[in-house]
Amino acid sequence: MEVHGGSTLDEVQQYVDARWICAPEAFWKIFRFTLYRLYPSVKRLQIHLPNRHQVRYYDHQRIVDVLNDERNSKTMLTQFFALNRRDPHSRNYLYREIPEHYWWNNKDKEWNRRLSSRKVIGRIYIVSPSEGEKFYLRVLLSHVKGPTSWEDLLTNNGTPFNTFKKAAEDRGYLEMDSSIRDCLVNASCVRLPYAIRRLFATILIFCEPTDVRSLWNEFFTHMTEDYQTNNNVVELNLNHMLLKDLNQLLEIHGKSTKDYDLPSLPAGATEENAIPSVIQEELSVHIPDEDIQAVAKLNNDQMNAFKIIMDVIERKQSQVFFIDGPGGTGKTFLYRTLMATLRSQGQIVIATASSGIAATLLPGGRTAHSRFKLPFDAIPGSNCDIRKQTDLANLFRLATAIIWDEAPMTNRYCLEVLDKSLKDVLNSNAPFGGKVMIMGGDFRQVLPVIPKGTKAQTISACIIKSPLWAHTMVIRLRQNMRSMHDHDFAAFLMRIGDGVEPTKPDDIVKIPPQIAIPWEGEHSIQIFIDHIFPQLELHGWDASYMTQRAILTPKNDDVQKLNDILINQFPGEEHNLLSFDKVEGDTHNLYQQELLNSITQGGLPPHILKLKKGAPLMLLRNLDPRYGLCNGTRLLCRGLFMNMLDVEILTGSNAGKGAFLPRIKLKTSASSGLPFVLSRKQFPVRLSFAITINKSQGQTIPNVGIYLPRHVFSHGQLYVALSRGVSQNSTKVPIRDGKLQGYLSKFAGLLEN
Numbered sequence: 011m012e013v014h015g016g017s018t019l020d021e022v023q024q025y026v027d028a029r030w031i032c033a034p035e036a037f038w039k040i041f042r043f044t045l046y047r048l049y050p051s052v053k054r055l056q057i058h059l060p061n062r063h064q065v066r067y068y069d070h071q072r073i074v075d076v077l078n079d080e081r082n083s084k085t086m087l088t089q090f091f092a093l094n095r096r097d098p099h100s101r102n103y104l105y106r107e108i109p110e111h112y113w114w115n116n117k118d119k120e121w122n123r124r125l126s127s128r129k130v131i132g133r134i135y136i137v138s139p140s141e142g143e144k145f146y147l148r149v150l151l152s153h154v155k156g157p158t159s160w161e162d163l164l165t166n167n168g169t170p171f172n173t174f175k176k177a178a179e180d181r182g183y184l185e186m187d188s189s190i191r192d193c194l195v196n197a198s199c200v201r202l203p204y205a206i207r208r209l210f211a212t213i214l215i216f217c218e219p220t221d222v223r224s225l226w227n228e229f230f231t232h233m234t235e236d237y238q239t240n241n242n243v244v245e246l247n248l249n250h251m252l253l254k255d256l257n258q259l260l261e262i263h264g265k266s267t268k269d270y271d272l273p274s275l276p277a278g279a280t281e282e283n284a285i286p287s288v289i290q291e292e293l294s295v296h297i298p299d300e301d302i303q304a305v306a307k308l309n310n311d312q313m314n315a316f317k318i319i320m321d322v323i324e325r326k327q328s329q330v331f332f333i334d335g336p337g338g339t340g341k342t343f344l345y346r347t348l349m350a351t352l353r354s355q356g357q358i359v360i361a362t363a364s365s366g367i368a369a370t371l372l373p374g375g376r377t378a379h380s381r382f383k384l385p386f387d388a389i390p391g392s393n394c395d396i397r398k399q400t401d402l403a404n405l406f407r408l409a410t411a412i413i414w415d416e417a418p419m420t421n422r423y424c425l426e427v428l429d430k431s432l433k434d435v436l437n438s439n440a441p442f443g444g445k446v447m448i449m450g451g452d453f454r455q456v457l458p459v460i461p462k463g464t465k466a467q468t469i470s471a472c473i474i475k476s477p478l479w480a481h482t483m484v485i486r487l488r489q490n491m492r493s494m495h496d497h498d499f500a501a502f503l504m505r506i507g508d509g510v511e512p513t514k515p516d517d518i519v520k521i522p523p524q525i526a527i528p529w530e531g532e533h534s535i536q537i538f539i540d541h542i543f544p545q546l547e548l549h550g551w552d553a554s555y556m557t558q559r560a561i562l563t564p565k566n567d568d569v570q571k572l573n574d575i576l577i578n579q580f581p582g583e584e585h586n587l588l589s590f591d592k593v594e595g596d597t598h599n600l601y602q603q604e605l606l607n608s609i610t611q612g613g614l615p616p617h618i619l620k621l622k623k624g625a626p627l628m629l630l631r632n633l634d635p636r637y638g639l640c641n642g643t644r645l646l647c648r649g650l651f652m653n654m655l656d657v658e659i660l661t662g663s664n665a666g667k668g669a670f671l672p673r674i675k676l677k678t679s680a681s682s683g684l685p686f687v688l689s690r691k692q693f694p695v696r697l698s699f700a701i702t703i704n705k706s707q708g709q710t711i712p713n714v715g716i717y718l719p720r721h722v723f724s725h726g727q728l729y730v731a732l733s734r735g736v737s738q739n740s741t742k743v744p745i746r747d748g749k750l751q752g753y754l755s756k757f758a759g760l761l762e763n
């Protein structure tokens with residue numbers, strides 16, 4: 011609106027003139043009420059290169075005087091260095107954290123200790139990457155605590171650097187072009203050729219290397235070292251052997267060496283009549299001796315199930331089974347016995363499970379999604395990606411039985427999609443194309459996850475709601491073998507699982523006194539930790555100690571809090587490995603690093619991965635399910651480098667084996683609630699002293715702690731957590747002593763935070 015006419019345009023005046031003040035606003039102003047308020051207040055922090063800060067002066071001042079005035083040499087940043095030189099307390103903070111503890115005295119140009127508890131947030135001014143050194147200075151200031159001078163900031167481990175970029179690179183704050191090569195260089199020092207081949211395949215799939223051929227040339231000898239020692243073979247053969255091995259490793263992710271810039275296998279190198287690798291792989295699954303001998307150990311229920319299933323197989327009939335048993339009744343034990351018996355007769359059993367971690371407990375186990383090539387979101391009408399003429403279809407034709415553990419966690423449509431596809435591939439109208447299908451699980455445990463779904467939606471997604479359920483023979487296992495030496499505990503678990511344990515108001519369950527650790531304040535958390543991880547400082551590197559224990563809690567935030575406490579108590583030198591975060595397609599750098607680094611999500615590794623050698627980890631991606639590297643696999647950190655982790659597998663049928671992990675790009679999913687896709691390049695692991703309850707499903711944890719600062723949030727979680735334990739004496743839950751409605755007792759749940 012233009013109010014003033016005339017040639018000169020005064021925007022400010024126009025705004026003032028055009029203002030309309032309503033009566034309430036007028037009153038507000040007349041009575042001088044506050045017009046705006048910002049809490050917590052935000053303090054903007056100056057950033058500049060050495061001697062490149064702004065200085066303000068009046069026209070009448072002489073430049074020489076301005077330059078000689080000592081006040082003009084002082085800025086928030088230079089005074090931050092000065093503060094760190096004189097005050098040891100401030101050295102615990104980053105530049106941006108300083109305003110929370112000190113206030114900027116502009117008159118004296120110095121940082122003074124803050125006495126009030128007013129909350130203040132510090133923000134360093136934004137610097138674009140195009141500003142070069144200033145940008146790298148900001149990167150350093152965002153990560154280095156307590157620098158005392160420019161020189162201090164430019165020095166790492168005693169080595170001085172002449173640019174901020176080099177100093178930031180040396181500290182591991184910048185992504186280096188050579189990171190993939192460095193990863194392979196580190197791995198080749200350990201000299202485990204099979205692990206280097208596996209790492210090479212993982213890099214091809216997850217790291218998008220640009221110059222594959224030069225990596226191949228450089229690390230060829232390291233990848234083929236064991237071929238040379240095992241066989242007296244010539245270079246060409248080595249080439250073929252390596253390509254074939256890589257092909258097998260890539261196949262699991264639907265890739266082959268042809269997809270990369272690698273030498274090609276000559277036509278004759280793949281024998282026409284050779285057994286296809288998917289079938290060969292199933293035929294060569296290792297059969298553990300203890301599984302073959304396990305038939306003699308089966309209890310009555312297990313033996314009954316074993317006989318019924320074997321009878322159907324021997325008669326070459328088809329049937330769908332569901333092994334229904336509460337946690338610890340030996341469902342996995344039964345599948346392993348069945349598999350060992352059939353496999354030792356040369357038959358093929360396809361072993362799958364709904365979760366990666368349950369799949370690793372079965373020899374040759376794979377996740378159902380990857381083995382059946384199920385669509386990501388199965389809906390009625392979708393199909394598995396199994397084509398009739400493929401080797402995979404032949405594998406299903408040849409298989410004697412299919413096992414699907416933890417089936418109740420799966421959406422019923424997955425089951426129906428598989429049924430439809432197998433009918434098509436096997437040309438049969440019988441359920442699952444006439445195959446013997448052995449599903450199993452426990453409906454007391456975690457059910458299919460329907461994001462933001464109601465209880466009714468969860469129930470209707472259950473497999474029992476599928477028409478296939480009518481064709482399913484349910485076989486029950488009743489005896490709890492996990493806690494068979496503690497009958498009271500087994501009975502308590504059954505009552506919790508069946509929902510018949512009496513509850514107090516707010517659905518709080520009374521916990522038996524042997525399990526309870528009374529909550530007497532924050533120090534009780536240490537007592538709790540000491541129960542589960544006794545003498546932790548003496549057990550760095552102890553794989554058997556680590557596999558025997560874990561703390562379970564419903565939420566990721568609490569997992570992180572407990573892991574932080576435990577890693578600080580763990581012996582050894584601490585290493586902080588930082589992720590490289592960016593927003594997909596953010597060419598204008600709209601999102602600042604601090605924001606991206608602060609994003610934490612269940613499936614993402616943390617920005618700062620605090621590690622010590624010998625500490626337990628958990629893998630967050632299905633890197634190589636055949637080799638036991640699944641989402642949820644527990645690992646032990648044997649060695650760590652800037653771009654490579656050397657780990658040992660702790661759980662599942664590959665326990666004890668080693669692997670190398672590269673940094674990989676992990677992205678947030680559409681359900682993250684973020685308005686952008688965050689891409690984080692980090693090792694796909696987290697610490698695993700503490701894990702979420704959902705990740706523990708299927709595992710036996712002899713010393714288990716359950717930390718419930720708040721109610722469990724989904725069906726079956728309390729039961730899953732408690733049923734990981736073997737007895738009351740080795741299961742611990744901190745609880746709050748409380749008097750509830752005149753009833754003095756101990757209750758699970760609700761610790762004060």
Ligand SMILES: Nc1ncnc2c1ncn2[C@@H]1O[C@H](COP(=O)(O)OP(=O)(O)OP(=O)(O)O)[C@@H](O)[C@H]1O
Pocket residue numbers: 307308309312335336337338339340341342343344452491492707708709710733
């Ligand atoms: N017949 C048996 N003899 C000896 N030990 C057994 C027997 N059956 C099961 N176990 C042991 O009991 C423990 C629990 O068994 P398993 O993991 O098979 O139970 P599960 O029903 O699969 O449990 P979950 O539902 O929690 O996955 C394991 O340590 C297993 O070795």
